[in-house]
Amino acid sequence: MMQIVWSRIKWGGFPCLGFLLALGTLFLLETGQCWASVEQKSLAQLMESKRFISLNGNQPKLQATWQIPVQEQAVHSTLALHYFVGPSTAPGTELVIALNGKDVGAVRENPDYPQGELTVLLEPGELGGGNQILSIALRSPKGIIGDSVKGWTQIDAYESQLQFRLQPKPWRTIQFNDLQTLFQRDQNASIPLPVVFLGRISPILIQAAQQAVAGIAMRTDKTVAVRVFPNIAQATARSAPLILLLGAQTAEGTSKVSGSDARVLLRPVDDSRTALVLSFTGRNDDAVLRAAQAFAQNRGDLPLGDNWQIGLVDTKTAGRPNLWRGQPVLQPGGVAKVGRVEQIDASLVGGALSLLHFSFWMPGGQFADRQKQMTLDLNLAVDPGRHSGQRPSVIVRANGNWISQWKLGTGVGHYTTTVPFSALVAGVNRLSLDVHGAHVKILPGSTMRLPQTHQYAHLPNLQLLARTAFPLVRDGNAKSLRMIYLNSTSEMLSAGLTLFAKLAQVSRSTLPAAVVSMGHPWPGGGSQVILGTPADLRPAGQINVPVQFVHGALRWQSPGSGSQWTSSQNPSARAYLLETPAGKGSEYWNLWFLIPSAESAESAADLLVQKDNWSSLIGDFAWLDAHDHYHSVMLGKQQIYGNHQNSWYWIYLFSLRPIWWVIVVLTILFLGSISAGWLSQHRRKQWGAHG
Numbered sequence: 221m222m223q224i225v226w227s228r229i230k231w232g233g234f235p236c237l238g239f240l241l242a243l244g245t246l247f248l249l250e251t252g253q254c255w256a257s258v259e260q261k262s263l264a265q266l267m268e269s270k271r272f273i274s275l276n277g278n279q280p281k282l283q284a285t286w287q288i289p290v291q292e293q294a295v296h297s298t299l300a301l302h303y304f305v306g307p308s309t310a311p312g313t314e315l316v317i318a319l320n321g322k323d324v325g326a327v328r329e330n331p332d333y334p335q336g337e338l339t340v341l342l343e344p345g346e347l348g349g350g351n352q353i354l355s356i357a358l359r360s361p362k363g364i365i366g367d368s369v370k371g372w373t374q375i376d377a378y379e380s381q382l383q384f385r386l387q388p389k390p391w392r393t394i395q396f397n398d399l400q401t402l403f404q405r406d407q408n409a410s411i412p413l414p415v416v417f418l419g420r421i422s423p424i425l426i427q428a429a430q431q432a433v434a435g436i437a438m439r440t441d442k443t444v445a446v447r448v449f450p451n452i453a454q455a456t457a458r459s460a461p462l463i464l465l466l467g468a469q470t471a472e473g474t475s476k477v478s479g480s481d482a483r484v485l486l487r488p489v490d491d492s493r494t495a496l497v498l499s500f501t502g503r504n505d506d507a508v509l510r511a512a513q514a515f516a517q518n519r520g521d522l523p524l525g526d527n528w529q530i531g532l533v534d535t536k537t538a539g540r541p542n543l544w545r546g547q548p549v550l551q552p553g554g555v556a557k558v559g560r561v562e563q564i565d566a567s568l569v570g571g572a573l574s575l576l577h578f579s580f581w582m583p584g585g586q587f588a589d590r591q592k593q594m595t596l597d598l599n600l601a602v603d604p605g606r607h608s609g610q611r612p613s614v615i616v617r618a619n620g621n622w623i624s625q626w627k628l629g630t631g632v633g634h635y636t637t638t639v640p641f642s643a644l645v646a647g648v649n650r651l652s653l654d655v656h657g658a659h660v661k662i663l664p665g666s667t668m669r670l671p672q673t674h675q676y677a678h679l680p681n682l683q684l685l686a687r688t689a690f691p692l693v694r695d696g697n698a699k700s701l702r703m704i705y706l707n708s709t710s711e712m713l714s715a716g717l718t719l720f721a722k723l724a725q726v727s728r729s730t731l732p733a734a735v736v737s738m739g740h741p742w743p744g745g746g747s748q749v750i751l752g753t754p755a756d757l758r759p760a761g762q763i764n765v766p767v768q769f770v771h772g773a774l775r776w777q778s779p780g781s782g783s784q785w786t787s788s789q790n791p792s793a794r795a796y797l798l799e800t801p802a803g804k805g806s807e808y809w810n811l812w813f814l815i816p817s818a819e820s821a822e823s824a825a826d827l828l829v830q831k832d833n834w835s836s837l838i839g840d841f842a843w844l845d846a847h848d849h850y851h852s853v854m855l856g857k858q859q860i861y862g863n864h865q866n867s868w869y870w871i872y873l874f875s876l877r878p879i880w881w882v883i884v885v886l887t888i889l890f891l892g893s894i895s896a897g898w899l900s901q902h903r904r905k906q907w908g909a910h911g
Contacts, residue, residue: 262378266354272375276358282356293387300337300338301340305333306371306373314359317340324343394496396484398486412458415447415463415717416464425466434516436464437724452489465501467500484511485499486527517732553670553673576660579651580651592671593641594640594670600635603630611628612660613657621643682852697731698732698734702746704739706739719751754769754816795827796815799811800840813828827844
């Protein structure tokens with residue numbers, strides 16, 4: 221009888237026990253305490269120091285900065301301290317641990333016990349994101365820190381460990397500026413970015429998605445992997461930190477945005493603690509596009525709050541050829557006013573300092589000879605203040621590189637200086653004036669001028685695309701760029717938006733004027749990015765293409781072979797990328813991204829924009845193998861250098877391979893010296909014979 225009762229309790233208790241365990245698990249999951257990985261950092265990691273750190277009368281205190289990601293919080297934070305006490309340490313001396321200026325623990329030292337350990341709970345609750353200042357100090361029995369401390373204490377920075385758990389911080393307040401740090405918590409090299417279209421997907425709505433995706437890509441150095449989903453529920457299931465939602469108000473059907481022409485909203489996903497929805501909406505698709513353009517181009521000065529109504533000022537800004545407010549696009553041979561100037565004043569011993577920074581955007585793929593320089597014409601107001609005994613001087617830097625240093629007068633004056641074209645880069649260039657001995661302001665009328673340059677893209681070269689997106693992008697607006705989708709499946713749209721985000725990053729521009737078309741390539745009138753499958757191609761669309769797909773076979777035309785074609789079956793390739801002229805003698809180019817199966821377009825685009833694959837592109841043709849590697853094919857070496865008939869070609873060649881010229885010159889000098897020595901010796905023998 222007892223055995224029967226025990227059997228019932230034993231087998232009947234397991235469901236109850238399982239139910240209680242399930243409730244406990246749900247409770248822990250809800251509070252964010254369950255399955256949170258325990259992290260450890262040593263004091264040596266926090267301070268970047270050696271193993272042993274000594275505290276004594278001369279150095280009674282040490283500080284370490286503990287950085288918690290902005291949108292996360294640390295719980296159960298403890299510090300396990302390992303230390304050694306010196307024999308001359310006064311009894312009663314305390315080792316005090318403080319966090320952000322607040323004492324959280326202490327231990328009295330005794331030289332009779334030279335080795336000690338101390339574990340302190342730093343914070344019983346949650347520690348918010350940001351920098352936490354952890355300090356360890358010696359305190360004498362009289363409560364005085366300083367020379368009165370006798371003896372020393374040595375901290376073992378390797379064994380002293382900071383232990384904590386990280387968990388997402390609830391979005392108590394939502395600000396647009398939170399987007400700047402939203403992706404810092406993810407340590408992966410790629411950021412997942414779900415995109416949801418509300419209502420019918422139109423080319424204008426896809427163009428708005430391009431701007432929204434570019435705006436995100438310009439806020440991070442990581443690659444962006446876009447996924448297009450049919451609804452918000454499927455996008456939420458991907459556990460991404462941010463979801464983009466685009467659609468007109470009639471499609472969204474929410475009263476929160478009714479009556480607004482164009483608006484950007486930021487809100488949590490169903491009261492989620494981690495994920496956010498960035499919504500672009502308006503009365504129609506054009507308003508959605510204006511909202512996305514304003515978001516992309518105003519990344520330097522986003523408004524406060526989570527509800528941004530795009531007004532007339534923002535609409536004008538979205539139409540300007542600027543990357544953000546005040547930053548001009550400077551074309552070769554063009555002149556622009558010195559735009560947005562950021563000035564920082566600081567007092568220094570023996571003088572004053574003014575730091576003035578301004579930026580501009582320059583297209584890529586340009587080359588100028590070494591005598592060509594950028595010219596800065598600056599109207600400056602120089603005020604030496606009370607430091608009149610020191611003549612003001614200025615140091616000019618371009619992209620962090622020292623350019624020149626010269627003296628300034630006092631009062632208002634006009635100054636002209638030059639910057640070598642070789643110091644500039646494709647995309648955003650940052651110039652700075654470091655003024656010593658005075659406060660300086662840049663007055664109206666100050667300009668910067670770029671020299672005339674030469675473009676070397678007469679033949680395809682994917683390396684130019686990978687570095688600067690040239691020759692697809694020739695100006696800040698990308699007004700001649702068109703994204704063409706041969707089919708409009710969600711997988712192909714995802715691939716196109718992923719590639720567009722990469723083009724925005726490498727060109728350092730949001731490409732606001734790049735438009736979208738559905739169907740087939742246009743015969744001319746601009747550069748095009750064409751996405752689809754080989755089955756979507758028409759024969760007429762492959763004119764002037766050095767690599768063609770004919771009945772499933774891949775063939776290419778060898779350089780200088782006229783009409784001779786070389787055929788090859790390549791069934792293992794999972795994607796093809798090639799760059800061709802848009803037409804015979806055309807200055808525009810087509811970038812073809814063809815995937816045999818539309819279902820694999822997303823993964824093919826993700827692999828393409830990865831750092832290893834993207835940086836290895838060279839020549840005019842690349843294909844993806846079964847091992848996730850893109851292989852580049854160069855159909856002819858002459859495609860690296862451009863047009864041989866151009867008189868500037870040799871200067872270009874000199875800059876591209878300067879080591880060749882150094883070797884040639886050294887060889888000539890070596891052979892010349894040998895010849896001169898031989899002739900001299902020969903003449904001496906002749907004179908000796910005559911003598």
